[in-house]
Amino acid sequence: MAKKNRLKDLSFGQRIYITEILKGLRLTLKNMFLPKFTMQYPEVKFDPPASYRGRPVLAMEENGQERCVACGLCSRVCPALAIEVQAAETENEKERYPVKFEINMLRCIFCGFCEEVCPEEAILMSKDYELAFTNRADAIYGKDKLLTPVSKLQDRINFVRQFK
Amino acid sequence: MPKLIIDGKEIEFNPGQTVIQAAKENGIDIPHFCWHPSLSISGNCRVCLVEIEKMPKLVISCSTPATEGMVVQTQSEKVVAARNAVMEFFLINHPLDCPICDEAGECKLQDYAYQHSVGESRFTEEKNHKEKRVELGPNVMFDGERCISCSRCIRFCDEIAGKKELTFIKRGDRVTITTFPGKKLENPYSINVTDICPVGALTNRDFRFKSRVWEMAPTKTICSGCARGCNIDVWTRNNEILRLTPRFNNDVNSYWMCDNGRLNTFKHINANDRVNGPHIRKEGELIKVGWDEAYAKTLSELKSFAKDEIAVLTSASLTVEDAYLVSKFVRSINVKNFDFVKNIVPGSGDAILIQEDKTTNAKGVELMGVDSSKGGLKFDEIISHIESGRIKAVVLIEQDLIGLNSAFEKALAKLDFLVALATNFDTTTSLANVVFPASTYAEKNGTWINFQGRIQRIRPAVTTIEMERSLDGMSLSRWDKFGTDFDSWGKSQKNDARPTWKIISGLANAFGTKYKFTMAEEIFNEIAHTNPLFSGLDYDVIGERGVQLKTETMQIPPLAGQKKVKI
């Protein structure tokens, strides 16, 4: 390619520079009068759509029992090794349940693979994006923090079902 | 040798072999559920159908003898279609509860459903319901819905364990497995049925729900339950042993192991009573101290006794390497009262696997010169001399003497000084003045010589604080590989324990003898160089299946490179 003589390639309008500045200013001024998208968080909170992937939670049935059968698939698929499940036997018809279910929120990358692989629709991505801790131990969420009533997750369940 | 052609490949076979056997030996895998290389042919699962030229219909390869010039197709359109159809029938009544089933991950039905099935069911009716959670015996649980009626478990009991305990009842899709009236599945080999059951119908009650199979790391090692030395896999997760399974070795244990070996030889390893760091008795209490302090204490105490007031007793389950170094050390300090403790339970053996000798390496310990041949006292004499007060100090290596026979408690209580190298605190250590923490068989490298004279390797499956899984070449699960110390599963218990040869090496150092060994393998190489019985052997040659020693021509040369040290 022939060497570009840059000065020679510019038009007169470009060469005097001021017209380009005015074009830019026009865009800025226009946006000053368009509606604003910025939210005043934390005074105003963002309510994400169903497709949003916040922290994973465990679905809890009305009788207080988890849906999870501790199959360990989420733990196996998790690319960040965030999930630890320990199974045990129950008297229920589904004879397996998680005595221990922990997600390390420092490890989780909110990919949603766990939700995708779960055969029981038991682990779901919630709308909770407020995750702050002051030490490592607090970042490990056990069943107490993970279990969420199914009624609160209906939005996400409907969304997930579209893609089954 | 006659030849046949399978999938266009010409292969040789031994007359009398079936098509599936000939194929297996040549690396061609024909799918099968009911056929097992060690059991009789049942031919009921129909998955191993193949097409044979000039035969009008597909035939099952497990019961069709191979003949000269036979042309077999295992992948033709007809075979694949038939296999898919058979799989569809299997899946009709199968509950497909893989997420709950313990077999998932090592289930033949699951694997074949992926490999040989169309992936969709045309069955819309209600599935058959059968009994679940049936306790067939003390160790095995049965789930009737998952059973595919292959009869492997029945044939195992009849043919291998020699106890007719299981049978089919009912007909058609109601057929199920049960024990004979008034009987239980309680033969000493019962848990093997859970290994050969191709699905999750039979499960090991000790292991149920503990872990998914892919979360554990298997280590190829040897069972420590008796002198048979069954080849096993030790399955660890988070540095904890969760189960043992047999590993095929035709010369030792075939595909099997006994229930006692499977259930009772690993629980002490992760128990809470492990000796964690050296301990010295101060004012009646065992107090944890540093290694150097424990060595110094042992040295100064032992020096205060005459040599014939000291005895060294070892277990017959030391590794060859441990026994070699112990022997070398004991000779070097000129202690003659030296023997190993036998543990033979008459009448406990059988003609299948279980041996009466409950130790793992009596042959090896003997070969390494753990004996009184230098003019010392034998085990029984040592005990009577302790009782009469003529032996005042004992070094007891990896042997819970009182656990073996509580009658020894009286003798040990008389001692002025007792040093114990022990894995767990027990009644014997409660009498000891110094306790050194010995690694268990699952925390060290080494070799054992079984009752046949076969030398086999043990490998570490659990780490002590001195070890690191990946640096020490141990098997790794995904969690071992990518976990950190900050993960909850990374915070597993690790004990401050050392293999016996290392403890002895430290003790010898205190006595002024330096052994330059840094690994068990180096000790073994020295043995191989100095003892003709082991010549040409190293850890690689012994490998995964072991090597038969020529024990008929057994000669035990004196130990090499000994140095006498005054104490």
Ligand code: SF4
């Ligand atoms: S969202 Fe992804 S990273 Fe987070 S727990 Fe699930 S699988 Fe693991």
Ligand code: SF4
């Ligand atoms: S995949 Fe679902 S059912 Fe399985 S352990 Fe995870 S949450 Fe539980």
Ligand code: SF4
């Ligand atoms: S229980 Fe297992 S081994 Fe026994 S017949 Fe059923 S599937 Fe076969």
Ligand code: SF4
């Ligand atoms: S026969 Fe002996 S070596 Fe084999 S599994 Fe049983 S106890 Fe262990």
